[in-house]
Amino acid sequence: MDKKSIETKRNTKSHLKTLTKNGKVKKLRTTRRVVKYGTAGFVRNIWLSIAATIVMTITLLILSLTVVANIVLSQTADSLRDKIDITIFFKPQTEDGILTEAKSIMLNDSNVKSVEIANSKEEYQRFLDENTDNEKLMEVLNDEEMQEIMINTMQSTMRIKVKDVDNLDSIKDIVKNNELFKNNLDPEKEPSYDVNQTQIKTITSWANIAKNGGIILGIVFLVISILIIFNTIRMSIFSRREEIKMMKLVGADRHFIRGPFLVEARICGMISGFIAGTAGYVGMLFMTPKLTEYGIDVSVITSIIKSEWIIAVYAALIALGMIIGTFSAKLAIRKYLH
Amino acid sequence: MILLDGVTKIYPKDTKPALDNVSLHVDPNEFLFIVGQSGAGKSTLLKMLTKEENPSSGKIIVGGIDLDYVKKRHIPHYRRRLGVVFQDNKLLPSRTVYENVAFALEIAGMSNKEIDRTVPKVLDLVGLLDKSHKFPSHLSGGEIQRVGIARSVARQPKILIADEPTANLDPVTTKEIIDLLKRINDFGTTVLVTTHNDGIVNYLQKRVVTLDHGKIISDQKGKGVYSLEKEEPKPKRKPMPKVTKRPLHSTPVKTPPKKKIIRTI
Numbered sequence: 378m379d380k381k382s383i384e385t386k387r388n389t390k391s392h393l394k395t396l397t398k399n400g401k402v403k404k405l406r407t408t409r410r411v412v413k414y415g416t417a418g419f420v421r422n423i424w425l426s427i428a429a430t431i432v433m434t435i436t437l438l439i440l441s442l443t444v445v446a447n448i449v450l451s452q453t454a455d456s457l458r459d460k461i462d463i464t465i466f467f468k469p470q471t472e473d474g475i476l477t478e479a480k481s482i483m484l485n486d487s488n489v490k491s492v493e494i495a496n497s498k499e500e501y502q503r504f505l506d507e508n509t510d511n512e513k514l515m516e517v518l519n520d521e522e523m524q525e526i527m528i529n530t531m532q533s534t535m536r537i538k539v540k541d542v543d544n545l546d547s548i549k550d551i552v553k554n555n556e557l558f559k560n561n562l563d564p565e566k567e568p569s570y571d572v573n574q575t576q577i578k579t580i581t582s583w584a585n586i587a588k589n590g591g592i593i594l595g596i597v598f599l600v601i602s603i604l605i606i607f608n609t610i611r612m613s614i615f616s617r618r619e620e621i622k623m624m625k626l627v628g629a630d631r632h633f634i635r636g637p638f639l640v641e642a643r644i645c646g647m648i649s650g651f652i653a654g655t656a657g658y659v660g661m662l663f664m665t666p667k668l669t670e671y672g673i674d675v676s677v678i679t680s681i682i683k684s685e686w687i688i689a690v691y692a693a694l695i696a697l698g699m700i701i702g703t704f705s706a707k708l709a710i711r712k713y714l715h
Numbered sequence: 716m717i718l719l720d721g722v723t724k725i726y727p728k729d730t731k732p733a734l735d736n737v738s739l740h741v742d743p744n745e746f747l748f749i750v751g752q753s754g755a756g757k758s759t760l761l762k763m764l765t766k767e768e769n770p771s772s773g774k775i776i777v778g779g780i781d782l783d784y785v786k787k788r789h790i791p792h793y794r795r796r797l798g799v800v801f802q803d804n805k806l807l808p809s810r811t812v813y814e815n816v817a818f819a820l821e822i823a824g825m826s827n828k829e830i831d832r833t834v835p836k837v838l839d840l841v842g843l844l845d846k847s848h849k850f851p852s853h854l855s856g857g858e859i860q861r862v863g864i865a866r867s868v869a870r871q872p873k874i875l876i877a878d879e880p881t882a883n884l885d886p887v888t889t890k891e892i893i894d895l896l897k898r899i900n901d902f903g904t905t906v907l908v909t910t911h912n913d914g915i916v917n918y919l920q921k922r923v924v925t926l927d928h929g930k931i932i933s934d935q936k937g938k939g940v941y942s943l944e945k946e947e948p949k950p951k952r953k954p955m956p957k958v959t960k961r962p963l964h965s966t967p968v969k970t971p972p973k974k975k976i977i978r979t980i
Contacts, residue, residue: 385776385781386781386784388779388780388781389776389779389784389785392778392779392780393780393784393785393789393792393793406824406826407824417809417810418809421809422809619805620807620808623805623806623807624822625791626765626767626794626799626801626805627794627822627866628791628793628794628795628797628822629822630791633821633822
């Protein structure tokens, strides 16, 4: 390298240093301008903005519906599962001590959630409570002799709630092989788990479908929505690619070029989040009573929409809209910034 | 101010170079026309000055900056030092005349006060102060080009590069634009103009560099002239076929009288 080129290199470096130093613009001032031009762009390209907002609103609604459906279905499945219990019938007049001992044996099993025991008297009382509306039966049971016969013939019971309804082998094993159970079980009445197994399995599989399906559907909708929004924003950016080229040629940096597009996308996301939140809120207000009539458990949803949590839901939807908008816009503009 | 030393540019997939060993030196405050036919390499030369393209070989130094050392992150800062007028205007369609000119100052980080002080002055210079709040779609071709010039000179660059600034303009507007560029040059800015238009070159009589197939074939310093006909000889007109002309006041052709229409009720 000769002397002249060394000097040119040194001069260039010092020039570039000065240029970069002088060119460093105040961040707050630039951000203010980016926001101003982004807002103006949103208003001036109102039709494209409306299209993007509508697409994003639909996306957010679908996403929130998926989440709500997931919550409702799994909650319904859980509450149905809670209603399922395995009933083991002991001989009538089995002593309380034996029942308590049997309970403690059963509780040792890791799959057992809770155990409830009832002797013949308590079982009779439950029978009465369940049939209070049946006047004829009540008349018959008013007779003291009849009451005594009933109590003497009524089996003592053990109601077991399990954690995993698919895996009842250990419980079956206790009932079959434990001496205490073998000696005191009523031979005339089989435990209920065999009868309910099919029903239990069906409910379990539905609950699993609801949970896993909800997650998969949610991801699929999220990907589709990002693609749709990405394309809508890309259309908007494509129609303004000459603008971007010009900005680059007159010396605008990446932040200044990309900023207004990101602001536009975030405004779309913000409005979409608000609209989707409101539509979802109104929809849920109308839908929850009807869903309850069909036996669907919507207690979580009801508790959310009737509390301050609704503000958090709004905030989450607005944030999600802004994140999707930002991500899509960044992806769409990347090509034109190179 | 500008130095090109043995610059060659070969685009990928092309066998012939777009610029072939071009060496050129432009002094400060000079007014230079770069002329040549389409495909001569004028636009490639300007693209390399604006760092849109890099030379395949050779050295380019602009305002003391060796472009070899200008990295990606430096490009915006470097471009802010240049004023560029584009052939196709490249205005922001969604911004007013005022905003388009202000844009060049905003990206440089100027304060609003400075911008409010500068933009009216520049718009006054190009004669568009009264149209500052109009959008580009409401302006004529000449006015749009003047906005482009206003935007490029707003930052008071030392070098102004104009790529065919008078293309698609009528002769009167062309003269106005060239006069404007001349005034800017008089203020001390080095001006580089590429053109096809021999009329404007001969009107100003400044330095003229002629490019042909990527090579400089002539460099006329001072009172340079350019003749389009030398390079693109106009096809000779074929003689008009002889037609027997009818005298203007010959016997008029009789038109048949209109038939009377009898309406029956």
